[in-house]
Amino acid sequence: MKKIRVMITGVAGKMGQELVRTVTQQKDMLLVAGCDISQVGKDTGEMCGIDAIGVIVEMNLEVTLRELKPDVVCDFTYGEALRKNLPLYLENRVNMVIGTTGLTPEELKKLEDECKQREIGCLVAPNFAIGAVLMMQFAQKASQYMERAEIIEFHHPQKKDAPSGTAIKTAEGIIEAKDQAYEEKSFELLPGSRGGHLGSVNIHSVRLSGFVASQEVIFGGEGQTLIIRHDSLSRSSFMPGILMAIRKMAKSKQFYYGLDKIMKL
Template sequence: MKKIRVMITGVAGKMGQELVRAITQQKDMLLVAGCDISQVGKDAGEMCGIDAIGVIIEMDLGVTLREVRPDVVCDFTFGEALRKNLPLYLENRVNMVIGTTGLTPEELKNLEDECKQREIGCLVAPNFAIGAVLMMQFAQKTSQYMERAEIIEFHHPQKKDAPSGTAIKTAEGINEAKDQTYEEKSYELLPGSRGGHLGSVNIHSVRLSGFVASQEVIFGGEGQTLTIRHDSLSRVSFMPGILLAIRKMAKSKQFYYGLDKIMKL
C-alpha cells in the first residue's frame, strides 16, 4: 500500500507535536518532514516524547519542500508565518491542509483562485474537531427558528487572533441562514462590552489559562433560550478531523473552506 507522504509546518508547536504522534500511528501515512523555527536539528519523534522516527526538524521551508516532495503539507503556524509560507506551497504545487487561522476573506479568496489556477488541492478549516463542526451545523439550523444569537468563544492566552476562526465561521453560517440584519440598541458604558459584531451576531472572546478551545452559541427567543456548546479538552480532539482532511487532500485538487465540506453531513 502506497503511503501518504505528509509534511508538517509548525511541527514544534503544540498542534504540530500532537499531529506527529497521530500520523506515526497511521498505517497509510508517513511523516517525511517537519519545519519550524524552533527545535531545529532535533528528531521530530523524540521532540514530542515518542521514539525517534528519523525525521529531523528543518528551518528552510522552500528547500525542504523541493527535496522531500510531500503529498500533503499541514500548516499549523500563525497568521504572519502562513502568509510567508503560502507562496512556497503554491510554487511547489503541494496539496495543503491549513489549520492556521487569521486569513482575511480577501486572502482566502485569493488562495482559492491560486489553487484552482494551479490545480492544487487545499482545505482550510478554522476547527478540526468533529464536535465543533457539528456545533456549527446545529447553530445554522437553529438560527432559522430563534430570533437572535450571540457567541462566546474561549481559548488559551497564547492564541494570537480574536475572534477565533470557528466563531467567525459560525456567525457567517447564522447570518447566511437568517438573511437579516439586527440593529444594536444597547448603549455601551464601557466600549467593547457588547463584543464584536459580524452581521446580526455579537461575538465575545475570552483568553484564559485552562482553556484549549471552547465555544457557546446562545440563542434567544420569546420566553426561552437555547445554548449549544462544544469543548475541546485536549488537542487530541482535533486529530480525527485532520487525518480525515489529509486522506481527502492526498487525492483531491479541489479547494474547501471548512471540514464540513468533506464530511457527509
C-alpha cells in the same frame, strides 16, 4: 500500499507535536518532514516524547519542500508565517491542509483562485474537531427558528487572533440562514463590552489559561433560550478531523473551506 507522504509546518508547536504523534501511528501515512523556527535539528519523535523516527526539525521550508516532496503539507503556524509559506506551497504544487487561522476573506479567495489555477488541492478549516463542525451545523439550523444569537468563544492566552475562525464561520452560517437587521439598544459604559459584531451576531472572545478551545452559541427567543456548546478538552480532539483532511487532500485537486465540506453533512 503507497503511503501518504506528510509534512508538518509548525511542527514544534503544541498542535504540530500532537500531529506528529498521530501521523506516526497511521499505517497509510509516512511523516517525511517537519519545519519550524524552533527545535531545529532535533528529532521530531524525541521532541514529542516518543521514540526517535529519523525525521529532524528543518528550518528551510523551500529546500525541504523541494527535496522531500510531500504529498500533503499540514500548516499549523500563525497568520504571518502562513502568508510567507503559501507562495512556497503553491510554487511546489503541494496539496495543503491548513489549520492556521487569521486569513482575511480576500486572502482566502485569492488562495482559492490560485489553487484552482494550478490544480492544487487545499482544505482550510478554522476547526478540525468533528464536534465543533456539528455545533456550527446545529447553530445554522437553529437560527432559522430563533430570534437572535450571540457567540462566546474561549481559548488559551497564546491564541493570537480574536475572534476565532470558528466563531467567524459560525456567525457566517447563522447570517446565511437568517440575516436580519438588529438595532443595538444597550449603551456601553465600557467600549467593547457588547463584543464585536458580524452582521446581527455579537461575538465575545475570552482568553484564559485552562482553555484549549470552547464555544457557546446562545440563542434567544420569546420566553426561552437555547445554548449549543462544544468543548475541546485536549488537542487530540482535532486529530480525527485532520486525518480525514489529509486522506482527502492526498487524492483531491479541489479547494475546500471548512471540514464540513468533506463530511457530507
